[in-house]
Amino acid sequence: MRPFPAKLIIILLLMALTGLFAWAILSLPLNGTSLRTQVFANIGHSGVSNPVTAVLLNFRGYDTLLEITVLFLAVLGVWSLGTIHIPDLLQPAGLFLMALLRILLPAMMLTAGYLLWAGAHAPGGAFQAGAVLGGAGILLLLTEVRFASTIDWWPLRTLLSAGILVFSGVGLGSMALGGRLLEYPRDWAGILILIIESAATLSIGVTLMVLFVGGKPSKADGTVSMKSTGQREDKT
């Protein structure tokens, strides 16, 4: 721990920083500009009626595309850091958790589907639905240990990249049809947003599940794994 005078200086500086933030916030004008008027003027053309979904998927669609890419990059980073021996991490669950899973898992999938559908006109959308799916996947991982070894299965890995592929596919497709990148044709905007959100939901759910495992699962017959010396050694 740092010596006492250094801690005191840091605390005083941080209090000054907080004061600076407070002064900046309190000196903002009462009715400043906002983008509300532009959003609500154009929301009829966006294909959805929830303003947050319209901003996320239509007006600022590029940011959302990059955000889904960041999720994918996190999986790449976590998988390249080392392997996990699954029986070390997860243990067979007790009776209560298995019974709970039987009730919770269908309810969570239904909730995810509802949130995805309701994102067009009410609070909801792809990220919330994907997060509920991710939670369901984490519960499944904690309960059924055999499920964890299927993380390496290729359909699951395809789903990891499905969100980015569909989103950029729609964006490039609209460029091919004569518009700019991610400029959806007006009549098709609602349907396209639903398609993109469905792919993104599945992708986000699987990504969160894979991030929970925390590494590439090592195969059951024992292949390479990184030990603490950083050298590769084969498990025999």
Add this chain to the structure above:
Amino acid sequence: MAESMTWSQWLFDLPLALVLLWLAWRLLSSTDLFKAVVLFIAFGLLMALAWVRLHAVDIALAEAAIGAGVTGALFLSALKRMNSEQQKLDDGENDDERRDV
């Protein structure tokens, strides 16, 4: 800013704000990491309440699911991995000492 708060808003928002600050201080200064992670999950759920008070319902849903749920699970999983690593190292050291004796 907008108009001043009514007394009913004060009744709800001020305790919520104070509990958020107190919870953040407790979880950051706690030396027991398991307790810190559990307090972090509680902090995430209270943040979801704060989002609802600010009329940001989409963010409230996302914070409850991602911020509290998934991040909490990630922390607990990492904590378990670190503790089992530490356990293996401690067992290794104990074996060495026994052999020396």
Add this chain to the structure above:
Amino acid sequence: MSVSILYSLVGSVLFSLGFYSLIAYAHLLRKILAINIMGSGVFLILVSLAYRWPETSPDPVPHAMVLTGLVVAVSATALALALACRVQETTSSAQLPEDESD
């Protein structure tokens, strides 16, 4: 004092609390917790500034930005936790080494 000022002040204090914990404690997991608290503070400031007109609906653009930020924060936390576990595996300690030259 309106609702938005109260929550933005709470956000600023959360940011400073998180910042102090980030630089004061050596254990990696506590640093990652501190970064998450700082992120929550920043999001609070953003969203409460978007709430400035309670008569009408709030500004949706900061809401979308905070939603993006939340998802990016969880992916950064996952990567940071994997890195912290690797640091512990390779150096057998989950704390950053104390700087002897101070």
